[in-house]
Structures are given as structure tokens and as C-alpha cells.
Amino acid sequence: MTAFPSAVDVAVIGAGAAGIGAARRLAQQPRVSVVVLEARDRVGGRVWTVERDGMPLDLGAEWLHSADRNPLTALAETVGFSVHRKLPDWVSRLRRSGESAAAEAEWLAVREAHYWALHRAASGPEDRAASAVLDPGERWNPLLDAISTWANGVELEHLSLLDHDRYEDSGVNWRVREGYGRLFARLAEGLPVALGTTVSRIDHRGRDIRIDTSRGAVTAARAIVTLPTSLLAVEAPRFDPVLPDKIAAAAGLPLGLADKLFLGFDGRLPGIEDDAHLVGSTHRRETMSYQVRPFGRPLIQCFFGGDFAAAMERDGMAGMAAFAAEELSRLFGAEIRRRLSPLAASAWRGDAFARGSYSYARPGHADDRARLAEPVDERLFFAGEACSAYFFSTAHGAFETGVAAAEAALRSLPQA
Secondary structure, three states: OOOOOOEEEEEOOOOHHHHHHHHHHHHOOOOOOEEEEEOOOOEEEEOOOEEEOOOOEOOOOOOOOOOOOOHHHHHHHHOOOEEEOOOOOHHHHHHHHOOOOOHHHHHHHHHHHHHHHHHHHOOOOOEEEHHHHOOOOOOOHHHHHHHHHOOOOOHHHHHHHHHHHHHOOOOOOOEEEHHHHHHHHHHHHOOOOOOOOEEEEEEEOOEEEEEEEEEEEEEEEEEEEEOOOOOOOOOOOOOOOOOOOOOOOOOHOEEOOEEEEEEEEEOOOOOOOOOEEEOOOOOOOOOOOOEEEEOOOOOEEEEHHHHHHHHHHHHHHHHHHHHHHHHHHHHOOOOHHHEEEEEOOOHHOOOOOEEEEEEEEOOOOOOOOHHHHEEEOOOOOEEOOOOOOOOOHHHHHHHHHHHHHHHHHHHHOOOO
8 A cells, every 4th residue: 555544443453364354354344444553574474485486485384174064165266366286294204214113113103103192192181291192202292293393483392282172173184286386476465465564562541542563653442453462562562551461372372383495306316206295204303394396396395394304404504405315315325416406485583573483382371372362452353373272373263253353243232
């Protein structure tokens, strides 16, 4: 948008998945004036597609999780995007990772037992760390921990058992061929988004809410806050009066870290089909998951998380690429090194407007999601993946909470 308004009915803070969901719902009420305040120079937040060598690369969210009941699946097809309905082969990736058939069978049995143990422990009298169910000395513990850093952005020792158990997944995971970030950019077309607009203070003392931004102040009858917990926990922006319950809830739901590296790859790997996944090492948690030639494109996508990803961010893309090349060369021979070329990498911990990838609950803090989502005085509303009770850490979970917050805000407006 070009003209920055001085007053609106509803201000949406953040143009990520939740903010776009909220703004699209508000736009259905033509009598309600809206502005979306976004600090970045783009929409999408942690859903971001870049292009390298003519290929769309999703640096953030990528999967339509629970795609068979995910509202974004139908939306994507409605606006002309292609939904790739091939399921990922995450469960069978060990057979491509240098392990024997017997080792893979053993791993699958341990993996199944681990997730059942997590489920049983979640019904216990207290919420504990997910690492509590690990069998000490189990050969597969490092891989279970590595998978947690990919799925949750954090090691099992920091993860709430109860929150983990509440997550719902139908097991149907698809992708958007043109890029998930491009889908959200399309969904945001025509919305009143003010880019490059950083919010510093939300003053809710008066009848109207005053929002101080880098482009000046705007007043609103209602505000929908969709910022990540990493910012809310450190009072960025600042609420006036302070909202200690929100700060505490956000602190209980920090953002984990999962990053990606894309390597251009000339050729094919023997016996490895397009879209196949494999693991660099099954003996340590400091390893990467690799997807070979996704969509049949000439690249290898590397995925890694937790403390290991934080260390890799400090090494930069060159360090990430060197680590990946070392792991891949151990599996496929040194010759593979000359066929790899770094294309792009994410670094979400170092991103000033994210400071992480997606939320997890600390042990004892599973109920903080509901606390974070509660409105304040029916004037301040909250949305985002961290507010989703069952679909946290996903783009569709964020989108749905944005829609729900918009509907709540509309109900609270007299003229709506």
C-alpha cells in the first residue's frame, strides 16, 4: 500500500501466515477498515520462497501438513498452484543411509516404541521432558534426538511431552510445486499491507489502541498481534500497559531452530530415486537429513536443526556446505564433492524478525498456547502458529488462528 492510514477499525501486526489469514477474513467485510503492519519488505514471514537457477526454493515452511484436511490445499489449487501429492519417504530413509536391512528393521521397531512411550508418558500426572522416555545407552538415541531437532526445532531434553502429544497430523504431507512462500504472496495480493513498517509500541490504555511504528502512529479499535513468541517474550514491541501473562506464555513457547541448505547437484546418485530422503549419520544428533533431487530438480536439499543448526549458522553457508559435502562423500564417495555447489541457505536464528523457526513448549508449559491465544479486553487478539492448540509449528496452524482471531475481532466491533 502507498498511503499510510492514521486510523483503522482493525490493525493486523505481522504479514506472515497468521496475518494473511486474518487480513483475508477481514477483507470480506467491506465496511471494516484494515491495515496490516509488516516490518519486512515482503509478506510471508517464516514462509519464504527464493529463486536460484530458475528453481523456487522454500527457505522456510515447505509442507502442506495434514494436507487432506489443510485449508491451504484447496486454496492453493483455487489460485492456480500445483499441489504435489507424493508423500515423503521419511520413515524409510535409513535404507539409503548406509545401514543394513537388519539395522533398519531394528530402527523402525525402536522408533515405533519411542513414540508409543511418548504417548503413554503424556497421560501421566506431570509434564516432563520428552527425553525422559529414552532408554539410556540405546544405540538409536542420537537419531531420535536428531529427528526431534528437525520436527520440533529442539532436542528432546527441552521438549514438553504433553505438548508434543497434542500435535495432530493425518500423515498426509504434500508440497506446493511453485513454492509455499509464493502461495502466501499470492494469497496476500490486494490486501492493505504496509511493508517496512516496524511496530515499537502498542498502547491500549485508551478507548482506541495506539500503535507506534517506524512510519508513524496509527490508531485502531481492535488489533490482531501475529508476531512470533521470540519477539513477544522480549517485549518487542512493548505493550502499554505491560502484559505479563503474554510475556510469560511466550517465554514458555520459544522458537526452536531448523535451517535448510540447498546444493546444486549435477547428476544422480546410484540407486537413489528422485525425491528420496536419507540421513548423513545415524550415530550422532549433529547430522543432516537430505532430500535428493526434489521435484526432479538438479539439487540436494539439506535440513538440520537444534543446537547443531545454531552452530552451523555461525559457520555460514560455506561451513554448512562443507559439512554436507563431508557427510555425503562418506556415503557416496569423494567424487560427489565436485558435483555440489551451494545455492542458498536459511539462518532463521539470525533473522531479526523471527529469531527462530517454529515454537515448541518447554516441559510444564504445554498450556501456554491457550494462554497466549486469549484476547485481552476483547480488543487485543493474538494469532500465530504458537497459538494453535493442535497444529503448532505449521503454516496452516498459523493461518487458521489468524482467521479465528479476525472473526473474534469482527464479533467485537459494534458496526460489523
